Amino acid sequence: MAFIPQCAKWYLADIVIEFTIEGERDNLVHTNVTLIRADSPEQAYERALCYR
Numbered sequence: 001m002a003f004i005p006q007c008a009k010w011y012l013a014d015i016v017i018e019f020t021i022e023g024e025r026d027n028l029v030h031t032n033v034t035l036i037r038a039d040s041p042e043q044a045y046e047r048a049l050c051y052r
Contacts, residue, residue, distance in 0.1 A: 004041055008041075009037060009039070010035060010036070010037055011036045011037075012033055012034070012036070013033070013036050013044065013045075013047075014032070014034075015031070015032045015033075015048070015051045016029065016030070016032075017029070017030045017031075034048070034051060036048055
């Protein structure tokens with residue numbers, strides 16, 4: 001795991017969304033980087049899950 005300073009308040013989350021289109025052979029995938037304010041890495045993870 002990466003080093004996270006005790007005073008960290010901002011975290012980055014990669015939000016990956018896959019679109020499946022009926023009749024199409026290939027799926028469409030978007031990756032969005034989102035800035036999240038949280039008091040801990042665990043809280044940031046929980047907040048990132050809400051973006052799904």
